[in-house]
Amino acid sequence: MRSESFQDLTRDTHTGQRPLRVAIIEENSIRAAILLDGLREAGILDVEVIDTMTNMLRRLSTVDPDVIIIGIENPSRDVLEQMFQVSKLVSRPVAMFVDRSDGSMIQAAVEAGVSAYVVDGLRKERVKPIVDMAVSRFNAFDRLQRELLEARSELASRKVIERAKGILMRTRQLSEQEAYGLLRQTAMNEKRKLVDIAQSVVTAASLLEK
Amino acid sequence: MSVLNVEQAGSGPVRQAGSVNEAPSGTKGRPVPERLVRVGFIPLVDMAILVAAAEQGFARREGLRLQLVKDVSWSNIRDRLAFRQFDVAHMLSPMPIASQLHLGSNPYPCFTPFALGRGGNAITLSVDLYREMQAAAGLDGSEDALTNGLALKKVVERRRESGRKPLVFAMTYPFSSHNYEFRFWLAAAGINPDADVTMTVVPPPLTVDAMTARAIDGFCVNAPWNMIAVEKGVGRMVATKADIWPSAPEKVLGVSPEWAEENPETLSRLVVALDAAARWCDDRQNHGDLADMMAHPAHVGVPSEMIRRLLSGRLTVDPNGRTRQVENYMTFHDRSANFPWLSQALWIYSQMVRWGQVAYGELGLARVRAAYRPEMYRQILGHTSASIPAGDSRIEGVETESFIDGRRFSPDDIPAYVAGFDIRKDLGSGVAH
Numbered sequence: 001m002r003s004e005s006f007q008d009l010t011r012d013t014h015t016g017q018r019p020l021r022v023a024i025i026e027e028n029s030i031r032a033a034i035l036l037d038g039l040r041e042a043g044i045l046d047v048e049v050i051d052t053m054t055n056m057l058r059r060l061s062t063v064d065p066d067v068i069i070i071g072i073e074n075p076s077r078d079v080l081e082q083m084f085q086v087s088k089l090v091s092r093p094v095a096m097f098v099d100r101s102d103g104s105m106i107q108a109a110v111e112a113g114v115s116a117y118v119v120d121g122l123r124k125e126r127v128k129p130i131v132d133m134a135v136s137r138f139n140a141f142d143r144l145q146r147e148l149l150e151a152r153s154e155l156a157s158r159k160v161i162e163r164a165k166g167i168l169m170r171t172r173q174l175s176e177q178e179a180y181g182l183l184r185q186t187a188m189n190e191k192r193k194l195v196d197i198a199q200s201v202v203t204a205a206s207l208l209e210k
Numbered sequence: 211m212s213v214l215n216v217e218q219a220g221s222g223p224v225r226q227a228g229s230v231n232e233a234p235s236g237t238k239g240r241p242v243p244e245r246l247v248r249v250g251f252i253p254l255v256d257m258a259i260l261v262a263a264a265e266q267g268f269a270r271r272e273g274l275r276l277q278l279v280k281d282v283s284w285s286n287i288r289d290r291l292a293f294r295q296f297d298v299a300h301m302l303s304p305m306p307i308a309s310q311l312h313l314g315s316n317p318y319p320c321f322t323p324f325a326l327g328r329g330g331n332a333i334t335l336s337v338d339l340y341r342e343m344q345a346a347a348g349l350d351g352s353e354d355a356l357t358n359g360l361a362l363k364k365v366v367e368r369r370r371e372s373g374r375k376p377l378v379f380a381m382t383y384p385f386s387s388h389n390y391e392f393r394f395w396l397a398a399a400g401i402n403p404d405a406d407v408t409m410t411v412v413p414p415p416l417t418v419d420a421m422t423a424r425a426i427d428g429f430c431v432n433a434p435w436n437m438i439a440v441e442k443g444v445g446r447m448v449a450t451k452a453d454i455w456p457s458a459p460e461k462v463l464g465v466s467p468e469w470a471e472e473n474p475e476t477l478s479r480l481v482v483a484l485d486a487a488a489r490w491c492d493d494r495q496n497h498g499d500l501a502d503m504m505a506h507p508a509h510v511g512v513p514s515e516m517i518r519r520l521l522s523g524r525l526t527v528d529p530n531g532r533t534r535q536v537e538n539y540m541t542f543h544d545r546s547a548n549f550p551w552l553s554q555a556l557w558i559y560s561q562m563v564r565w566g567q568v569a570y571g572e573l574g575l576a577r578v579r580a581a582y583r584p585e586m587y588r589q590i591l592g593h594t595s596a597s598i599p600a601g602d603s604r605i606e607g608v609e610t611e612s613f614i615d616g617r618r619f620s621p622d623d624i625p626a627y628v629a630g631f632d633i634r635k636d637l638g639s640g641v642a643h
Contacts, residue, residue, distance in 0.1 A: 075413035077283040078383050081315055082411035094315070 021046040022131060023065035025056065025074060035069060038127025056080075067131050069095045095130045157195040164198035167205045244275045245476050250287045250299035251278055253510045254414065255433040255520055256330045256461045257300045258500055259542055263487035265503050271486070272479035280508065283413060284383045285315065291466050292318035297473070298480065300326065301464035304558045306581040308385035311559075311568055321470075322462040322550050323586035324481050327488065327542040330460055330520075331391060331451035332436040335428040336421055337529060339365065339377065340446035351532050355449035356614055359399025362448075366406050379403070380412035380420065380429040390561040391454045392430035397633040398454075398615040404565070404635065421445055432460065433520045433540070434512050440526050441516075447527040449614075450536050457611040459547075459554050481590045488543035497521045546599050548587070553603040555582035556621040564628045566635030575624075 022044055026032040032049050039047050048063045050056055056076060060068070060083065070077055080094070161183070168179040183201070187194045247269075251257045263269045264276040279296065281287050287299045288309065303325065309317045333355075335343075339362075343349055346368060347361035366377065379396075381388040393403045403409050412420050417429045418439045428448075429435075439445030451458055463484065470477050490496055497518055505514035519525070523539030526532070541547045559578045563570045584602040592598060606619040613619070619627055628634060 073282055075282040075415060077285045078413050079411045081285045082384050 019046055020044055020067065020131070020135075021063065021065045022048070022067050022069060023060060023063050024049045025060075025068065025070040025076060025080070027051055027074065028071070031071060034124050035127055038124030039131070041124065042128030042131075044128070044131065065092060067093050067095060067135060069127075069131070093135050157198075160195055160202055161198040164201040167201055171205075244270070244273055245473075245479075246275050246277060247476060247480055248277045248279060248295065248297045250281050250290055250296035252282070252284065252287065252300060252414070253280055254300075254330070254461075255504060255510060255517055255540065256327060257509070258491045258504060258521075258540075259326050259484055259487045260300060261503050261509055262491050262496075262500060263483045266487065266490060266499075268483040268487040268490070269480070272483040274476065274479055274483060278508070282415075284386070287464070288314075288318055288320075289316055291320055291464060292316065294466065294469070297466055297469045298477075299464045301462050302383060302386045302388075303459040303462050303554070304385040304387060304390070304562070305383075306462065306464055307555055307558050307562070307578055310577040310581040311562070311574060312577075313562070313568060314385060318466075319580075320464045320466055321581050321583050322464055323477070323583045323590070324463040324484055325459045325548050325550050326461040326463060326484075327491075327540065328456070328458060328460055328545075328547045329451050329538060329540040330432045331388060331430060332433075332447050332525070333392060333395060333428060333430045333449040334421075334436045334439050334445040334447050335362070336424070336426075337444060337446050339427045340448065340528075351528060355395065355453035356398060358448040359395055359401070362396075363399045363401050366401055370406070376407050377427040378408045378410055378425070380410050380417060380426045382414050382417075382431055383411065384567070385562075387451070387458055387460055387558075388430040388432070390558065390565075391451060391458065393565060394561070395449050395454050395614060397631065400633070402633045418442060418444065434510065434516055437516060437520060437526055438512070440529055443529040446529070447525060447534075450525070450539060452536055452538055454614045455607065455611070456538060457545075457551075457554065457606060458557075459551070462550065478590045481587070482594065485543075485548065485591055485594065488548050491542035492544055494522075546597060549599055550582040550584050550587055551599075551603065551606075552579060552582055552584060553606050553619070553621040555579070556603070556624060557606055557619050560619065560624045560627055563624065564631055564634045570625055570628070 022039060024032055024035050024047060026035065026049065029051065032051065036047055036049065039045075048059075048065065050059050050063075056079060060080075068080065070080060161180075164183060165176060165179040168174050168182060169176060172179075172182075174182065183197055184194060187197045190197070249260055249264075251260060260276070260278060264278055269276045281290065284302060284305065287296070287301060288305065290296050291299050299320075301320070301322070303322075306320050306322045308314055309319050310321070311317075340349075342365045343358065343361040344351075346364040347357075349358070349361055353361070369375075369377070379392060381392050383389065389409070392409070396403045396407070401407065410426065412426060412429060414431050414435050417426075417431050417435050420426045421429065421439055422442070422444050429439075436445065436447050440447055451460065463481075465477065491500055501514045501518040501521060504510045504517045505512060510517065521540060523536040525534050525536055525539065527534045538545075555578050556575075559568075559574065562568045563574075568574060588598060603621050606621075607613045608618060617627075617630065
């Protein structure tokens with residue numbers, strides 16, 4: 001993990017407006033101080049330290065951070081997860097600290113959508129690159145998930161169109177090409193999407209079936 | 211981070227090829243080098259099988275060295291499996307299902323070929339709340355779990371009428387048996403967990419403190435935390451997992467799919483070792499030794515005597531000393547407790563649908579089936595055990611295994627089962643997660 005390559009990423013936050021805001025969830029004040037120092041030296045000044053579990057949720061939503069840093073030894077991680085469940089608005093990159101790692105772990109972590117993690121424990125010069133990585137990974141993962149979702153819905157549309165074609169071919173004795181032409185012509189005539197017309201055919205057929 | 215090698219003392223840190231005295235099953239007479247398996251766990255009594263496998267020689271007999279690594283949160287367990295810091299892990303039974311369904315943060319698609327047993331959970335309410343229930347419903351302390359729930363309903367109604375804040379109840383993870391069991395019990399008594407009370411997450415080691423600080427009015431968690439709350443004089447146990455659904459799987463072995471693909475034989479050996487360890491854990495004669503092992507700070511870190519009582523199902527339920535003997539409070543092997551029943555995975559899915567965590571669908575069903583792998587269990591243990599069930603699925607909740615609401619669960623018709631609950635999230639508004 002080389003820091004240079006991530007240097008400019010923090011400017012590209014999801015807000016794009018204000019400077020990067022970071023919340024540190026850490027009960028141990030020494031660890032929190034190391035993190036705070038590291039962030040300051042990297043020019044990140046908008047940092048909130050949350051040092052207790054009580055009211056963590058409320059404080060986090062007040063702070064509305066761009067990145068959350070949480071120690072892996074903190075049992076409140078599960079509480080954070082719950083918060084992400086309850087309010088999808090606060091789904092944010094989470095940087096964590098893990099003791100040792102290697103190249104394949106980075107790969108696996110990224111594939112799994114984990115935003116960032118640290119090798120060799122906690123040192124202040126590591127903090128900034130971690131935050132950079134958390135943001136970039138999170139954005140990349142977010143984009144991937146969106147693309148996946150789009151790909152899935154496209155696949156679903158293709159299936160509906162195939163089924164509609166099949167129904168038309170069967171009930172009106174059309175060739176595949178004719179069936180498709182009929183669907184497309186109807187869509188154009190009615191100024192609707194092909195997949196919507198196909199869906200109506202499928203729905204109508206299911207209503208007419210015994 | 212505590213990385214502790216809890217291998218049996220005296221076996222040395224590195225074992226050379228050929229140093230294994232007992233031949234692993236299936237390779238008689240052919241010594242093999244020990245293989246390291248990294249196992250993540252949360253300090254709870256229900257990780258007993260893993261401890262026994264590591265400490266009683268069951269793993270070594272299969273040519274394995276188990277490195278048990280303690281962790282603090284379920285999200286860590288999940289992520290560290292994804293990071294390849296763990297090969298396998300102690301997991302909540304709904305976790306592999308949630309991961310396959312892409313629920314929660316960073317879902318990493320793990321699976322389970324082996325359940326780590328049943329039981330251990332209980333619901334504990336604050337002593338103050340229990341006294342309110344006694345006053346409202348005339349409880350004398352001997353009531354069953356459902357009667358306790360009905361008394362709680364009275365209190366919930368009274369509080370609403372007098373304009374008091376809703377009660378706050380905690381479980382340990384959104385995709386946990388605790389969440390579904392707590393909700394099941396509440397709903398069976400007519401309490402809507404999403405409307406009548408507030409449900410929140412509190413990590414197990416913080417539950418007792420949170421109750422002492424009056425931040426929560428009740429929680430559902432595994433052993434030993436319920437009994438600790440009772441012994442500290444802050445909690446009253448009102449229901450156990452066995453009261454709600456005795457068959458429910460509690461923890462399972464979560465396996466990293468990449469690791470399993472690269473190490474199929476190691477996985478087989480691990481399951482064989484765990485099967486032997488599970489039988490050993492069920493034997494009452496071993497409970498003293500097991501409790502001593504579990505009591506070690508590297509594992510659960512609570513007094514051996516308390517663990518022994520938990521293993522025997524002799525629970526102190528009230529700070530004034532009332533005890534209750536719960537049959538099969540914790541089961542590690544008997545009654546196919548290690549078999550990853552598809553019907554149980556599907557029941558968990560039904561509860562996820564019921565509470566709006568996921569929408570019901572064919573794709574979801576296929577993913578749930580990828581989470582629990584009974585065929586793997588059969589393949590690995592088929593030749594060793596006469597007690598392997600004939601089918602992968604069954605009607606859940608029959609005879610002595612009945613649910614607290616008396617309904618049965620047929621895995622073939624989940625929508626009808628979910629629709630049959632009076633209290634549930636509106637299915638039309640089911641959110642993805």
